[in-house]
Amino acid sequence: MAIVVQKFGGSSVADPAKIKNVAKAVTREYKNGNQVVVVVSAMGKTTDYLVKLANEIALNPDTRELDMLLSSGEQVSISLLAMAIQESGCPAISMLASQIGIITESIHSKARIVDIKTDKIKKHLDANKIVVAAGFQGITPEGEITTLGRGGSDTSAVALAAALKAERCDIYTDVNAIYTADPRMVPYASRLDKVSYVEMLELARVGAKVLHPRSVETAKQFNVHLRLRSSFNLDDPGTLVVGDDDMEIYRPVTGVAADLKQVRIAILKVPDRPGIAAKVFMKLSENNISVDMIIQSLEEEQFNNIAFTVHESDLNNAISVLEKVRQEINASEIVVDNNIAKISIVGAGMVDRPGIAAGMFDALADAGINIKLISTSEVKISCLVAKEKAELALKSIHKKFELDAKEPHIDEIAN
Numbered sequence: 052m053a054i055v056v057q058k059f060g061g062s063s064v065a066d067p068a069k070i071k072n073v074a075k076a077v078t079r080e081y082k083n084g085n086q087v088v089v090v091v092s093a094m095g096k097t098t099d100y101l102v103k104l105a106n107e108i109a110l111n112p113d114t115r116e117l118d119m120l121l122s123s124g125e126q127v128s129i130s131l132l133a134m135a136i137q138e139s140g141c142p143a144i145s146m147l148a149s150q151i152g153i154i155t156e157s158i159h160s161k162a163r164i165v166d167i168k169t170d171k172i173k174k175h176l177d178a179n180k181i182v183v184a185a186g187f188q189g190i191t192p193e194g195e196i197t198t199l200g201r202g203g204s205d206t207s208a209v210a211l212a213a214a215l216k217a218e219r220c221d222i223y224t225d226v227n228a229i230y231t232a233d234p235r236m237v238p239y240a241s242r243l244d245k246v247s248y249v250e251m252l253e254l255a256r257v258g259a260k261v262l263h264p265r266s267v268e269t270a271k272q273f274n275v276h277l278r279l280r281s282s283f284n285l286d287d288p289g290t291l292v293v294g295d296d297d298m299e300i301y302r303p304v305t306g307v308a309a310d311l312k313q314v315r316i317a318i319l320k321v322p323d324r325p326g327i328a329a330k331v332f333m334k335l336s337e338n339n340i341s342v343d344m345i346i347q348s349l350e351e352e353q354f355n356n357i358a359f360t361v362h363e364s365d366l367n368n369a370i371s372v373l374e375k376v377r378q379e380i381n382a383s384e385i386v387v388d389n390n391i392a393k394i395s396i397v398g399a400g401m402v403d404r405p406g407i408a409a410g411m412f413d414a415l416a417d418a419g420i421n422i423k424l425i426s427t428s429e430v431k432i433s434c435l436v437a438k439e440k441a442e443l444a445l446k447s448i449h450k451k452f453e454l455d456a457k458e459p460h461i462d463e464i465a466n
């Protein structure tokens with residue numbers, strides 16, 4: 052019997068009626084003769100609400116306690132879904148990550164999965180039960196509860212599919228497919244029937260939150276048969292995420308994405324000496340803060356400005372780390388710019404085509420949008436622009452690279 056992993060995001064389990072709809076999709080798979088493991092996120096915007104609660108108590112909450120709090124959201128949704136499946140006449144059991152044995156490294160708030168025990172899940176599957184697993188959470192070898200980072204339930208699902216050698220992993224969400232841009236921001240976004248792991252990984256990394264980056268990384272590593280589809284349109288085949296060999300051609304530009312959750316930090320008047328940049332970024336990395344775009348510019352003779360972006364959830368932590376470093380290195384000031392959006396284009400075929408970067412800058416210039424910072428790699432180009440220009444920037448670039456669909460897809464989106 053084949054094992055199938057299905058994952059349903061927060062919007063798919065936002066209320067009891069939607070949970071019953073998910074139960075239908077699950078039992079349909081089960082009645083087709085498959086062993087089914089379902090991974091779910093917390094209901095609706097529960098996790099956002101829990102984060103807000105924590106921030107009302109503490110400016111920079113302890114990450115262990117934050118994980119205790121945030122992981123509670125998924126305990127609610129798994130038990131409700133298991134009840135809904137039982138109500139529809141099929142046996143089901145809900146399981147927390149600690150009960151399954153989803154082992155992560157001992158880092159809070161963005162832990163990586165290091166091992167998954169499959170014996171307990173398999174025992175339940177062999178007893179003909181549907182297993183409803185909590186996404187987003189894990190447990191350290193010491194027994195501490197961790198979370199995998201926002202959007203991490205996708206990664207729980209793909210990692211479970213890899214560990215169980217599942218036939219496929221279907222990620223159900225609130226749009227019909229993966230598009231060339233977020234269809235909420237670009238109504239003329241085009242559907243992609245197939246996208247490669249490499250293209251999707253880059254799109255996810257630069258802000259296309261339709262899949263969590265580590266879920267795509269894991270799918271690529273273990274060759275998981277991964278499909279993105281809609282919870283509200285069960286007959287739509289959605290988008291298949293495939294290996295490089297399955298792509299006939301690489302498009303120069305596969306898609307565009309905006310990341311509205313980055314903030315820019317600048318350290319001003321940093322003495323121009325060897326080892327200073329190493330010290331700044333070492334301290335950030337010791338504190339588990341990932342840095343994205345970096346630029347160093349000459350302020351005046353013997354002084355530089357160092358600017359870089361971090362995720363907004365790391366801002367308070369970064370500032371407290373950097374304030375100590377600033378005093379040690381004798382820099383003058385730390386300045387934060389919240390009004391930024393990172394706009395990126397991604398394409399595995401970009402490397403062979405000159406003029407792609409020029410096309411992007413041209414599209415931004417046509418729309419009268421100023422570029423604050425640029426970074427490039429073989430498969431992507433990113434520009435920082437003012438936050439309020441993000442949507443215009445996406446639409447303008449999307450059009451420039453002829454990605455616009457004939458019809459808008461906005462009415463396919465469930466709210």
Ligand code: ADP
Pocket residue numbers: 059060061062063092202223224225226228229230231232233234235258259260261262306
């Ligand atoms: P879930 O709660 O199911 O995990 P998410 O909100 O995390 O759902 O991800 C789905 C959302 O991703 C969509 O509603 C859409 O607005 C957004 N999105 C961003 N980029 C894309 C894209 N390229 N294709 C499809 N959806 C996208």
Ligand code: ASP
Pocket residue numbers: 060061092093098099124186187200201202203204205
């Ligand atoms: N509930 C978590 C979040 O909102 C995990 C997820 O949705 O994937 O980030």
Ligand code: MG
Pocket residue numbers: 060202205260261262263
């Ligand atoms: Mg998600």
